[in-house]
Amino acid sequence: MTSQTNTNRAYLAIDQGTTSSRAIVFNAEFEMACTAQQEFVQYYPRNGWVEQDPEELWQSVLAVTREALAAAQQQGLHVTHIGIVNQRETTLVWHRDSGKPIYNAIVWQDRRTSQYCRSQSAHEDMVQQKTGLRLDPYFSASKIRWILDNVDDAARLAGNGDLLFGTVDCYLIWRLTGGHVHATDVTNASRTSLYNIVEHDWDDELLSLFDIPRSMLPEVKDCAADFGMTAPGILDVDLPISGVAGDQQAAMIGQGCLAPGSVKATYGTGCFALVNTGEHCPISQSGLLTTIAYRLNGKTHYAVEGAIFVAGAAVQWLRDGLGLIAKAADSEAIASQVGNQHGLVVVPAFTGLGAPHWQPDARGAIFGITRATSADDIVRATLESVCFQTYDLLTAMSLSDISPTILKVDGGMVANEWFCQYLADTLYIPVVRPKVMETTALGAALLAALQAGDIADLNELAQANPCQQSFTPSGDTDRDIQLTRWHKAVQATLLMAQ
Helix, strand or coil, X not given: CCCCCCCCEEEEEEEECCCEXXXXXXXXXXXXXXXXXXXXXXXXXXXXXXXXXXXXXHHHHHHHHHHHHHHHHHCCCEEEEEEEEECCCCEEEEECCCCCECCCEECCCCCCCHHHHHHCHHHHHHHHHHHCCCCCCCCHHHHHHHHHHHCCCHHHHHHCCCEEEECHHHHHHHHHCCCCCCEXXXXXXXXXXXXXXXXXXXCHHHHHHHCCCHHHCCEEECCECCCCECCECCECCCCEEEEEEEHHHHHHHHCCCCCCCCEEEEECCCEEEEEEEECCCCCCCCCCEXXXXXXXXXXXEEXXXXXXXXXXXXXXXXXXXXXXXXXCCHHHHHHHHHCCCCCCEEECCECEECCCCCECCCCCEEECCCCCCCHHHHHHHHHHHHHHHHHHHHHHHHHCCCCCCCEEXXXXXXXXXXXXXXXXXXXXXXXXXXXXXXXXXXXXXXXXHHHHCCCCCHHHHHCCCCEEEEECCCCCCCHHHHHHHHHHHHHXXXXXXX
């Protein structure tokens, strides 16, 4: 696969996700050679608030990175470059001199700034035209504003140039380089509501709207670029950081969705469906987002994105919140045994509804409960809800003259074959699962290899992860009935949020 003759060459992908940190070493053929993973605590100080401790996050990354590098060394692999992929929009602010965060990381799921975003609704069109995003608590800008407004002395320190902002990738780069590099990549910058995706720079009008000093912001680089060297003593070996992308954009690269019109959906904590629109930057009018897919060698490709806030998190809720399953994998056997006559609809709006509704105040609901309802019924209806939400995303895409004919999927949920088949039946298009399921980490490794010169071009990137299994629609005759019931339940949920 690579142009190097050294078959021991390898790449380390740091995959910093919402609920865990992973480090995966890919060999010269971009096969997973070794991996390490560590979960960390999520904090919920109030209803709708979601936080992470920056030090716990950093220590989890450090631990898995060291573990994966040690395993690679035992296998005789020579890791040469690092790629970073991260949960997007999660917001950190820290002291420029000491590197100490002034508050916990505010997670992308957090809804505390809902009222603030509503107060800025007169600027919605301007924000969308410049950023491709909605005025929503999901994105970083309002989270920064909350920190500056609510942490003692933060606004003064920021005004004096003493504070730095970063998404998780930026914070990790800062820590890995010993505070020498304050940089992010263009995909993460495009998720802040502060970056003009047409002009390719932090935008003065947006900075003024959110009252955020430019001095807080990192340098923005291509996805494959020089992000600095790890500082001596951080790891057992000093390595260049050569590739960075937000998780969903990295998954597009890992899935080989590099041609205009190609579509992927990643089912992690949430679900994110992205379609590559090439160098065209369309502003969606149907509840979808426009974002930067990647920028390589100064050339930008865009994507239209639909965001579902709760996907795999719903399965986690079944396991940890309700105790209905012992482990996530149990949901597959349960769903296949229940049948579709249960009459339940689960709307998992635990942290609001994302695309195409954008209602941050919506909350979860279950409709159709009877005395005959069982725990297994709830498990199946929860899995179905993720398929129905995906249907709504692809329907919104069709309203934007984008009509997917095949969906490439990845993420933890797609190990569930019942789920993949039900998804194909709901969408009525083939659903394709790749050989390497860890597409976000693979995307980061591919970017690092591209910067290293070990991959020649995008065509080589696209060939790195072929199809492993395809699920074709079975022609389920209850599809329309189920979708009608789902849409009625969503409308009722939206009404309750008003």
